[in-house]
Amino acid sequence: MRAEEAQKELLGDEQTLIRKAKNGDQAAFTRLVKMYQRRVYTLVYRFCRDHDTADELAQETFVKAYTSLGSFREEFKFASWILTIATNLTLNHLKRSKRQVSIDSEPIAAMLADPSPSSDPVKSIVDRELMEKLESEVDKLPLEFKTVFILRVHEELSYEEIARKLGIEIGTVMSRLFRARARLKKALEEYL
């Protein structure tokens, strides 16, 4: 009950801050930045894995949010809005600076195949090396696969939400997610 009340209070606070920020109150906007800076930065970092780039894009996200606050509709969640801005900024940045997405045509059976016997999974899970390897492998995914994977696993969005955010069909989301998962599983086989 207290948690619910605290949540309501927080949301009420947020609404007030948004209204003030819309009226040009930069102090209120600064508080909003502090509320969301870690989420925005972390999401951006998951895509680019570079601190300087993530820092720049995260700041840019807030600047764009501020200049566009007038068009933000308060019935909508501010978190979703700002994270959508961050996602789009980051994707555009990556599209401009990185590789083309390749279409994965590997047969489905090969993706599901289990070529090597499993090593000790418990040991692997806590292994720092695995974490680094995983981040690296996610980064290597084609941008379209990586985007869907991050939005699904990191942001925990539904297929429908991802489809709407990216303007693609749900089937495409599922297909990309499946292929991202299959690639990661294959790349990390020796650790699992």
Place this chain on the structure above:
Amino acid sequence: MSDIEPNDLESIVNRYLDGVVTDEQLEAYLRGRHESVDFEQIRSFKSRVEKIEEIYRQLGEPEVPDGYWDSFADRVTARLPSTERRSLGNRIADILLPTRWPKAAFGYAGAIASIALVLVVGRSILESGKTRYEPTPSQEVAPTEEPQPTKETAVLPSTKAESEPSTTNRAENEVADKQKPEAKPTEAVRMESADRSKKEAQASIGEVTRREDKEPESVTPKTEATQSTAIETEEVAVTAPMEKREQGDISLNFQGTHPQTVSEDHIVTSSIIRDSARASESVKDLIQKKSPSELLGSSLKPSQRGTSLEMHTTDSNRHFWEYDSWSLERLRELYESRKADSAESTYPSPAYHDLTAILSSIALKSRDTADVDRALQSMDSLFKYNTDIDSARWIERRNILESIRIDAR
């Protein structure tokens, strides 16, 4: 050969990974249907993917330099446009006037605002359909010293309704109206008064408002009925006495919004209605020809608060999202074919609603600035003129498009 397409299997495996499809369901599905993949393979796949995703979720926040978070907000603030650039006017404009509205929309809004007429009609008028109140200069200027019915009251078909607001029923009114020799056929009176209103609308309202400023009490009989209903608008107090407002009553105000109507015979009127079913029935009587209701037809209903008429679109919202699964090419073709149809339509009409959905799906797919701008314009108009849409979904969509547009700047 298996009859399962790879995409089917991907979909099933995804659902299995999400826990939507159970072991048993998957096993049953796969049994004898796919040569190259068996249940154990998928189960193993699932277990590994779950581990991968669990680890990914545990990655936590990236490491950042010391003091990074302490100064982050300040660095953002330093990059914000100065307060001067966001002047009061700009901020108000940001709030009130989304920048993507078509210029014409401002014209419409101005026109609408300038000729927003509020003629109060007693329930008896609506129910009898004999006439509607049309103030004339002579009637308006005539001061009434005593709290008795004014000339405005005299043109109403039934003053009985005013003095017995809570007990008068429709049948009684109708009988009383029929007995009045001066009562004119509804349509004839409407057409006649429409002509007058077309020529005098602006002047009349201006005059009424001015006069009320000078002598508000003198033109409104101080009956219990009129006092109780004068809360609606300033014009209410000077145009006509109304029934006594009772608990449970709803008040209808209709304001036409379509540009095609504002230059035509356009009426904004209001009335107290006893229940929403009757209010719906009365909608057609409230509005003249070529008004939005003519195009909206029976979908126009009182809002929940009973203060306005809105189009109910609950049945038609669902299919809008199906456009997302269409190809961009197909959507563009559809848009081209529907564009002409909706040109004749009003903003809150189903056709316009539909066209906006098509535009939004096109914009989401193409991410082209022109498409996004067009969709946002359309959505803003939709939001402005139709408050009864499936708003959460539309707003979410609008914000996604907005973020795309922001990014494209």
